[in-house]
Every structure is written in C-alpha cells, then in structure tokens.
Amino acid sequence: MGIANMEAIKQFQLLMEEVDEPLKNTFENVHQGYPDETFMRFLKARDLNVGKAHKMLIDCLQWRIQSEIDNILAKPIIPTDLYRAVRDSQLMGLSGYSKEGLPVIAVGLGLSTFDKASVNYYVQSHIQMNEYRDRVVLPSATKKYGQYIGTCVKVLDMTGLRLSALNQIKLLTVISTIDDLNYPEKTDTYYVVNVPYIFSACWKVVKPLLQERTRRKIQVLQGCGRDELLKIMDYASLPHFCRKEGSGSSRHSENGHTNNCFSFDHPFHQELYNFVKQQAVLRESVAPLKQGSFHVNFPETDHEGADIAKTIETEFHKFGNQNGLTKSLNGLRVNGA
16 A cells, blocks of 8 residues: 555544544444555545545445444345345345455346336345445455455346336436445456447447546456456356356256355355344344335435436437337336336
C-alpha cells in the first residue's frame, strides 16, 4: 500500500473517530475486523478523495441503520417454497473459489426472470447474499487461505438474454445501485460468458459510459469461457454453465448432488438458508418471526446508472426494430415493479 494511500486511510480514521456510536457499531459488521482495507474500498470508489469517501461511508452506515441491515440475516424468506421460487427466478450462487481463494459468484443474468415474488423479496435475497458473503464466506476464506480476502470474482451468464429483459431493468438498476453505494469494490473481476448478439450490440454502446475502474474489471470471454476461467480456478469451481460449450444454465448433478449453484438444493443455498433460519431462532425471544418481505430503503440511482439503464433500453428497442420484433415489446413494463 503506497504512502499516499496510507495517508488517506489515516485521515479517514480520524474522521471516523468522530462519528456517533450507532454508526461505529454497524461499521463493525461492514469491516469484519479489517477497517483499513474497508477504508481503502471506499477510497477507491471515490478516486481517493477522503471527503467524498467519508460521506459515502457515512451514507452507507446510515442506510444500514435505517434499513436494519445488521438484522437481515435473521429474516428468512418464508415459507420455504417462496424462497425456492425466488432462487429459481433470481439465478445467483457460489460455485467455488479461485486459485487465490476468492469466492466465485455465478450470476445467470440471461435466464433470471424475477417474476415469482415482489421486488422487495428479490432485494432482500440479494442483500442477504451480500451480507452472508461479507460476514461468513470471506472471513472463512481469509482464515482458510491465511491471507486477507475481501473480494470475489463474478461470472455472468448471458444465456437466454432476450428483449423481455427490459422488464427487469428497473430492478437490476436498484440492485446495482445498492451494491455500488453500500458494497463498493467487492468484486475483483467480472467475467461475461455465453454472450448472444443482443448483448454484444449493447456492450459496444454501454462500455464507453462506464467509469475506467469499472471497465478494467469486465472481461467478455468467448463462448462459455471455460478455457480462460480454468487459468484462475479449478474445474470443480467452474459454474455449471461454463463446463462445456452449449451447456447453458441447465441443471447437472453428480452423486445425487446438484452442481447447479443457482438451485435451492445446492450446498451453498442450503447453508445460507439454514444459517438465516438459525439466526432467526436466536432472535425469536426478542421479536417473533413474521412472514412478509423485509423492506429496504431503495437508494436514488446516480446519473451514471440512470444513463446506462436508458441506453440499454434504447439499444434493446433498436434491436427489436431491426429484427421486426417491435410488436413483442408492446406491454413491456420497463418502469414497472
């Protein structure tokens, strides 16, 4: 860590010593024993501007308190069938670890439909996975590999991406804004695989709109990306949709266990869901467990995020017009929940 970075962290520390106790308490759940590394994440997100990074962190901590994020891992999505429906329509999971010990998070963007529950359940589920990653998965990886591990790699599967994806732009923008503002610099690299033409067309237009530090993190791979990904992870950690050309996001099983990390039956989701239920039992003496979604305050989308969402919408419509698919766009609820 350079001298300039150390000095910025020192200034950041001094500012944080002045904050109220509730903010300090929730900050412990954010840094998990590594405050300097956390300061550095927020500094990177604000181009090493200490004042802006400090405001960003304070806003994040206030959001956590207002939305009771510290308790979200004690709020299971119930009944179980509802959570299974969320998992079947919000495709995301942990497939393994890179050779350097970074968790490999797989995301099925192309086939996620987000149509089996309310927006609040999908946001709740996403934040729970973020919190479980930060409070359980990353600390465990740090201990296992004997070095601090504070980031993950994400493999984004574009299999099945269609014009109907316009329906999910608002929700995806909300989720990405939550990540950008409250979980900055948690992803080391994004690998995009199984790319259809519609994505390639949008990517050419969207790429210049991204900040340089974001562009550097995104790698669009050929086909399922298997050969490139095997350079940084073992075969066992490859997401199922990267294991062979044309496999898409279909379900696979070995020895009776699913290796589709999107599935509710995958070990990662079973461990996560059991953890949340156990935390809920521990808290039941304080407050009875209630059914219903956990409402989180949605942050305002920044100008960059809004511009990108609008550009994607425009490109999808353009693609539809070029391919005679305009009629299929009628009735799309682009701004609907």
